[in-house]
Amino acid sequence: CYKIAQISKDDNSQLAVCRVLLAELEAHKDAWPFLTPVNHKVILGYRKVIKRPMDFSTIKRKLNNNLYFNLDTFIADVNLVFDNCEKFNEDDSDIGQAGHNMRKFFHELLHLKK
Numbered sequence: 111c112y113k114i115a116q117i118s119k120d121d122n123s124q125l126a127v128c129r130v131l132l133a134e135l136e137a138h139k140d141a142w143p144f145l146t147p148v149n150h151k152v153i154l155g156y157r158k159v160i161k162r163p164m165d166f167s168t169i170k171r172k173l174n175n176n177l178y179f180n181l182d183t184f185i186a187d188v189n190l191v192f193d194n195c196e197k198f199n200e201d202d203s204d205i206g207q208a209g210h211n212m213r214k215f216f217h218e219l220l221h222l223k224k
């Protein structure tokens with residue numbers, strides 16, 4: 111019984127860490143391309159090229175609906191945001207640069223909290 115109690119406590123603390131990490135990502139000056147889903151009806155080719163769209167508002171909804179098993183599944187979705195950005199944007203574009211900046215910022219956040 112203790113083991114089950116221990117896992118559920120960790121889940122709650124891991125969930126709290128995810129919420130803080132997401133808030134820090136959303137507050138970053140370069141977060142603007144990633145705050146809401148890309149409108150694939152407007153951006154031609156996006157739906158064909160990007161097989162698994164992801165953005166910060168979707169991650170927040172998944173957090174609130176308890177759809178992340180642990181910190182690692184949350185990290186995988188954040189990295190998906192930046193991987194999609196690299197796939198669809200040139201490195202020297204404004205959005206491409208924002209994606210690289212945000213990935214570096216997130217990586218540093220994770221190493222601060224470990």
Ligand SMILES: Oc1ccc2c(c1)N[C@H](O)CC2
Pocket residue numbers: 143148153194195198199205
């Ligand atoms: O010029 C544009 C216009 C729209 C978007 C991008 C670039 N890149 C984003 O990844 C997807 C949305």
